[in-house]
Amino acid sequence: MQSEMKEADTHQQKLEEWQVRKDLAAAYRLVALYGWDDLVFTHLSARVPGPEHHFLINPYGLLFHEITASSLIKVNQDGTIVQSGSVHRVNPAGFTIHSAVHMSREDAGAVVHLHAPDGVAVSAHRDGLLPLSQTAMLCLGHLSYHGYEGVALNLDERERLTRDLGNARMMLLRNHGTLTVGRTVAEAFTYMYFLMKACEIQVRTLSCGPTYLPTEEAIETTRVQSEELGKAATLTWPALLRLLDSRSPGYAI
Template sequence: MTKTDAKPDTNNGQTTEWQVRTELAAAYRLVALFGWDDLVFTHLSARVPGPEHHFLINPYGLLFHEITASSLVKVDRDGQVVQAGGLGRVNPAGFTIHSAVHMGREDAGAVMHLHAPDGVAVSAHRDGLLPLSQTAMLCLDHLSYHDYEGVALNLDERERLIRDLGNKSMMLLRNHGVLTAGKDVPETFTYLYFLMKACEIQVKAQSCGPTWMPSEQAIRTTAEQSQSLGAASKLTWPALVRLLDSKNPGYSV
């Protein structure tokens, strides 16, 4: 793969494009490490620092465990390739979903979308995510829903998707999968981990028979305690990077 012109640099403590590239490549590999990938499908994206309204997304055709910082493709808000990475092409459905959030939410520095089976299963459940675990209760106040409209190729869907997301950080795309949005890659991946773990627990709990519901007071209390959930990334992300460095290094080239 040919390295892009985006080189490691510093900017008086400000986030650089290379830093974002490295974090996003790490997130792709972590998704693969946790078994949440779907061959070459689904997408994680991140906003490129600066005023140009560019963002980074995976080249269509690479498996998630193959992604590197330099292989990521830079596109504009219309999905046109600005700077090619490894393969130089992107999935148009991925562009539709991610551009909707990046264009509609200035605070969305990163967006992550998966088709992992447990997430899809809960998205297809009539009642969606239930308060069956502490993890789920930490997610509920951050969660929204969007009804399935078909493979996301219709640009008109962007308006409805961002309307349904509102100011939330997590979304269940009905009959489709999960989505998270946050200020940066570490925060967005942390939201993703909590949402996926909540879905995994729900699928297992419901397979065991009748479930036990917590009290309404416990649900409300946990919702109040969840307001700083994104801040957990300050602890989780460095630990996740250490895990990745021990299992699948090489993403930062």
């Protein structure tokens, strides 16, 4: 009886992992579809169900539109590859950033990190993200900042990165890019969509000349209204998968 129960648990865990793999592969494809990718660089990760504290990350060298569920690499918290497909390399900087967040945040089911130009531009702006749009104001209450220390190859940076992240769902890595954390891949991607859209609007707005800022009361009202922003993923993710099925099928293999 115990062996049957263990076998059933193992089977269920495999099913759950496969679902995470499909969602993460979909997120990689969506990043490419939105034009947020950076050749083979930047990374998205997701925690694998189970007690081992393993997570999935992209095989270093594949373009994001090439990634499939089965090609994702499973690593442990030390960066050791547990399981891989045909490519057996992991971006060291990706491991530094993502392992830091997964190790420090129990709620970090998925982490998205990008170098998209508008996000980098706002990360380098002296004042960071400004309340220039409703989208930006929906992000501000979830946002933190981390100073640039060089390419993220130093494992010592993990402590400072997680300290700066705190409980935030979004982060601007100064002079570097954007990062979001979600309980699921769908949630992390949805947070990133809002953050990237806010950055895009800011870059366009600042190119137009003098700006108009809302009142502090309006900013605070929007911050309160944004507390459940992650729940938008229940609507956005199924729609995004339908888009992906029509534009970039094949991610779920």
